[in-house]
Amino acid sequence: MFTWADYIKMFVGILSIVNPLGAIPLFLSTTQSQPLKFKNKIANISALTVGMTLLLSAWLGQIILAFFGIGVPAFRVGGGILILLMAISMLQARQSLARHTPAEDEEAQNKVEVGVVPLGIPLMAGPGAITLVIVEAHQHPGVMNMGILSLVITTVALSVWIVFRLTARFGNKLSQTEINIGTRLMGLILAAIAIEFMAKGLIDLFPGLGGAL
Numbered sequence: 160m161f162t163w164a165d166y167i168k169m170f171v172g173i174l175s176i177v178n179p180l181g182a183i184p185l186f187l188s189t190t191q192s193q194p195l196k197f198k199n200k201i202a203n204i205s206a207l208t209v210g211m212t213l214l215l216s217a218w219l220g221q222i223i224l225a226f227f228g229i230g231v232p233a234f235r236v237g238g239g240i241l242i243l244l245m246a247i248s249m250l251q252a253r254q255s256l257a258r259h260t261p262a263e264d265e266e267a268q269n270k271v272e273v274g275v276v277p278l279g280i281p282l283m284a285g286p287g288a289i290t291l292v293i294v295e296a297h298q299h300p301g302v303m304n305m306g307i308l309s310l311v312i313t314t315v316a317l318s319v320w321i322v323f324r325l326t327a328r329f330g331n332k333l334s335q336t337e338i339n340i341g342t343r344l345m346g347l348i349l350a351a352i353a354i355e356f357m358a359k360g361l362i363d364l365f366p367g368l369g370g371a372l
Contacts, residue, residue, distance in 0.1 A: 169295055170311045172352050175345040176242065176291055177209060177283045177315055179322040180338055181249065185282065186323055187330050189273045195327060201274045202323030208279025210316030213292050217308055220293030231297050232363035238290030239356030245287045246353055249346025252339035283319060287349075294356065 186205075190198045224234055292312065299308055 165299075166307055166311060169299075169308065170314060171348060173213070173288065173291055173295070173311060173315050174318060175348040175352075176245070176288045177213075177319065178249065178342060178345050179283060179319045180341040180345070182278055182282050182319075183322070183326050183330060183338055184335070186278060186326055189278070190327070198327035199324060201278070202320055202327055204274025205278045205283070205323055206316045206320035208275050209284045209288075209319050210313055212280055212284035213288060213312045213315070214309055216289045217292045217296045217305070217312060220289070220296060224293070231294070232360045234290070235294055235356050235360030236364065238287070238294060239353045239360060241290060242287045242349055242356065243353035246346045246349035249342050249349060252342055291352070 182205075186198075186201065190201055221231070224231065292308070295308055296305065299305065
């Protein structure tokens with residue numbers, strides 16, 4: 160039986176890996192010299208992209224894994240490694256190339272589609288976030304739990320929308336140091352989640368490790 164503490168942990172984990180604070184510099188750079196209306200439109204598109212991508216991953220992720228014959232324990236270990244690498248990048252206050260590349264940044268300049276790529280995918284709703292929601296869906300089976308997971312994802316998308324809307328209006332007043340502090344804190348949370356993912360996955364794959372761990 161899952162408690163509200165489990166769902167709060169779920170929300171914090173997903174919000175940490177989506178990390179809208181870490182996306183602020185790219186949001187500002189791709190919307191500079193643009194009117195507020197354009198910036199708000201990018202905020203709307205980005206939040207919608209994050210929400211739809213993660214909702215589809217939560218509901219269809221296990222079906223896709225089953226189609227390719229991938230077990231959840233192995234996926235948990237692989238996902239844990241990916242999340243750990245991203246967490247290490249965040250602790251160093253830099254973006255992991257698993258999220259996006261400089262080439263994607265350059266291509267996105269002055270385009271409305273920047274809200275979808277690279278801001279929405281893969282910067283925020285990237286491989287790490289998709290992995291996390293698929294694992295959470297596996298850990299919280301049942302219609303009620305999936306409904307709550309969907310609500311958590313929707314709340315995270317709403318958080319993205321709020322952060323970007325505020326950034327559109329007041330973003331220039333936010334220093335890089337303040338952004339880096341928030342990114343490092345979220346990276347620390349992600350590192351702990353990644354280790355937990357890998358430990359549980361390894362125990363499922365190699366039951367004999369249960370006693371050693």
